[in-house]
Amino acid sequence: MSTVTGVRGEDRRDFDRDERKALRRRSLRLLGSLLAPLKWRIALTLLVVVVSTGLQVIGPAIIAFGIDTGLPALVRGNAMPLGAAVVVYLVAGVGAGVMVASYTVQTARIAQAILLDLRERVFVQTQRLSLEFHEQYTSGRIISRQTSDLESMRELLDGGINELVMSVLYMAFTFVALALLDWRSAVVLLCSFVPLFFLVRWFQRSSETVFRASRVASAKLIVHFVETMTGIRAVQAFRKERRNDEDYGALAEDYRAINARAIRLFAVLEPGLTLIGNLAVAAVLLFGAFRVLGGDLEIGALLAAVLYTRRFFDPMEDVATFYNSYSSAAAALEKISGVLEERPTVPEPIRAVPLAKQGEGQGRVRFEEVRFAYRSDREVLPRFDLDVPAGQTIALVGSTGAGKSTLAKLIARFYDPSDGRITLDGVDLRDLTSADLHRAIVMVTQEAYLFSGSVADNIELGRPGATRDEIEAAARAVGADAFIRSLPHGYDTDVNKRGGRVSAGQRQLISFARAFLADPAVLILDEATASLDIPSERLVQEALQTLLADRTALIIAHRLSTVAIADRVLVMEHGRIVEDGPPADLIAGTGRFAALHAAWRDSLV
Structure with a gap:
């Protein structure tokens, strides 16, 4: 027994010595x-x-x-x-x-x-x-x-x-x-x-x-x-x-x-x-x-x-x-x-495929036999297939851990699938340059992060180099222009660290204006209204109608009021789609979504 332990100790010392040499090199x-x-x-x-x-x-x-x-x-x-x-x-x-x-x-x-x-x-x-x-x-x-x-x-x-x-x-x-x-x-x-x-x-x-x-x-x-x-x-x-x-x-x-x-x-x-x-x-x-x-x-x-x-x-x-x-x-x-020496797990393609300029019929997203795991022992999507036609608004609902946010991260290519592929207008996301990808796909998160600088600077991030007229037009389109002009210096008001000078709802409207200015083919909203109160949510809902028009959209929401504007609802459980259909049809049924909707309606009463 002591001999085995001794050998293992020597192996460990050799490993440590080799590791130190590698670190020095x-x-x-x-x-x-x-x-x-x-x-x-x-x-x-x-x-x-x-x-x-x-x-x-x-x-x-x-x-x-x-x-x-x-x-x-x-x-x-x-x-x-x-x-x-x-x-x-x-x-x-x-x-x-x-x-x-x-x-x-x-x-x-x-x-x-x-x-x-x-x-x-x-x-x-x-x-x-x-x-x-x-x-x-x-x-x-x-x-x-x-x-x-x-x-x-x-x-x-x-x-x-x-x-x-x-x-x-x-x-x-x-x-x-x-x-x-x-x-x-x-x-x-x-x-x-x-x-x-x-x-x-x-x-x-x-x-x-x-x-x-x-x-x-x-x-x-x-x-x-x-x-x-x-x-x-x-x-x-x-x-x-x-x-x-x-x-x-x-x-x-x-x-x-x-x-x-x-x-x-x-x-x-x-x-x-x-x-x-x-x-x-x-x-x-x-x-x-x-x-x-x-x-x-x-x-x-x-x-x-x-x-x-x-x-x-x-x-x-x-x-x-x-x-x-x-x-x-x-x-x-x-x-x-x-x-x-770290290398991106989502690398740039060696031979990039150009993405067609955005136009009518652009924005189709497909999942083809996609499997994804954060770790080898933590598979989130066992085998996932999905076809989202261009211009369709999809709402994803389901319990926490069902895989909704993972789906959004995969579409935005924060991660690559472990197996299978995800395509945008027939092109594998792994074959797109980051510039093309970020021009075509934009994600708005619950945090609605604002950087130090003016309101105009934060909206301009959607399309660097945009004129002031274009920035103000984007704000008007999502209903943010009125409150921005009421700020001490209007569009030139410094939002302070992380947007601390404006409310959560106002931050979200600014982030929507940024997304509208970017004019993506695909828009992802990840719990974008989760932290808002009812009045703020209604204000943001009106902005969403404009923001989602004529583009493919994926909405992740726990609040079913947000789901109502979707063309199609997907109910997810354990990385799989268990229900798929228009909101009205699912509400009229007896499935998982109908139960969720009934519970939500009772909570309002």
């Missing part, structure tokens, strides 16, 4: 694509930093020359060598300062260009991904990708990479300079690499896990905050504040504990680096002192060797700080690259 591909357009600017910046680092490293060698050659020459009355050493030292210092300033500006520009590219990629990608992705990937996690994860990338690019490149080059040039000055001292310094390697390797492995967990904990905090604020009405209505406080406190405590683990890692790393550096300096000084006494080494060269050894370890703390930023940014880049 994915992140590196993304990083490479971000750096590729900037390769020449990066090359020039690297040249600047190489020259700058060389000018900084040359200092101790000049000091050694001044002590070992300049001072004896000065004693003999020749001040030229010492003066030259001072001048070269000053010029090198000024040159290094100018180069560092240039390097800092260039790297900042590169960092901002990368961040801008990455922000735009994430935004564009999240918009183009299918509805299935957004229903599974919470808004809080999306916000986390655009905020905390990109902030980690910004911290790395703004300062971390600068410090790393300069530190690594500085350490490499320092070691080379020490080897050229005195190779024996360089060998002593090289011995310190053994404990240094083990210390850094331990920190790398330990921190990788900690910082990945930190990104997860940070995302959970953001998700909980966003969901609480988005649903604040429900939170306050059901007095969920105390429970939310406890949940948020637990998440915050997890985040604090993970950060405490990271701090403990640095509490070991930084003293360890200092200890190894001090031991290396002491060894070089002791070894060099004996050689000075033996006449094998000049005092100036010993001073330069000690300075080089000390300077070699100076950037180590910067490297450790960089690794802090790097580990956090690497975990963030893994998550961002995961979003960018």
Whole structure:
């Protein structure tokens, strides 16, 4: 039994290791694509930093020359060598300062260009991904990708990479300079690499896990905050504040504990680096002192060797700080690259079929042996056939979960069928471009979402570029013109966030005006009147008469008053049509719809 468990544990470790490698490869591909357009600017910046680092490293060698050659020459009355050493030292210092300033500006520009590219990629990608992705990937996690994860990338690019490149080059040039000055001292310094390697390797492995967990904990905090604020009405209505406080406190405590683990890692790393550096300096000084006494080494060269050894370890703390930023940014880049590698489940067609320009007889919708499941164990439509002639208004009724909204989402192509096909005027929806599809099919939902901006801007979304006269004509057609003109600035009134400045009924009328302006061949109304009171519903019903004229329409409604305007009613149960016919015929019968209508009529009494 233990052997089996051991094998399974090894398999799991191998899987985790392979998964981490795959994540790194994915992140590196993304990083490479971000750096590729900037390769020449990066090359020039690297040249600047190489020259700058060389000018900084040359200092101790000049000091050694001044002590070992300049001072004896000065004693003999020749001040030229010492003066030259001072001048070269000053010029090198000024040159290094100018180069560092240039390097800092260039790297900042590169960092901002990368961040801008990455922000735009994430935004564009999240918009183009299918509805299935957004229903599974919470808004809080999306916000986390655009905020905390990109902030980690910004911290790395703004300062971390600068410090790393300069530190690594500085350490490499320092070691080379020490080897050229005195190779024996360089060998002593090289011995310190053994404990240094083990210390850094331990920190790398330990921190990788900690910082990945930190990104997860940070995302959970953001998700909980966003969901609480988005649903604040429900939170306050059901007095969920105390429970939310406890949940948020637990998440915050997890985040604090993970950060405490990271701090403990640095509490070991930084003293360890200092200890190894001090031991290396002491060894070089002791070894060099004996050689000075033996006449094998000049005092100036010993001073330069000690300075080089000390300077070699100076950037180590910067490297450790960089690794802090790097580990956090690497975990963030893994998550961002995961979003960018997602592919729409409703892709654009490889070879699109053009849709005939809308005209008379256009808008026929057919379901041909359609099967659909959100998951393999959750089949919503087992086998569905339906023919909707052009210009017909169909009402879908049935209990919750019967498949009505799924049908609407399939027609709007938010999802593709698991099997079978759906056609519009004989063309498979999967063969239509999104532009043709969205021009021909428009959905109006219960939410009637309005974007920040004016009323006119929100109506114009139906047909971008429409004139003000066309916008106002659309509003008049659905009965929205009167209330819009009564607003403080008429059509130029800002609807405020999510349309908070207008009522639910008014929002719905604006969304109808938007749909009327779009002039689609097929219109889908998904519970468009469910949230309205009776007066608002009557106002919207009048608008519907105009909106549905001369086009194919699919109405999903629980309120049977909305169903009355339909040419045909479909009663659905468990993904199947159990009744199909004109409203009057079904009401006169003894089936499911007749019972629903009778119950609705009794409720009015």
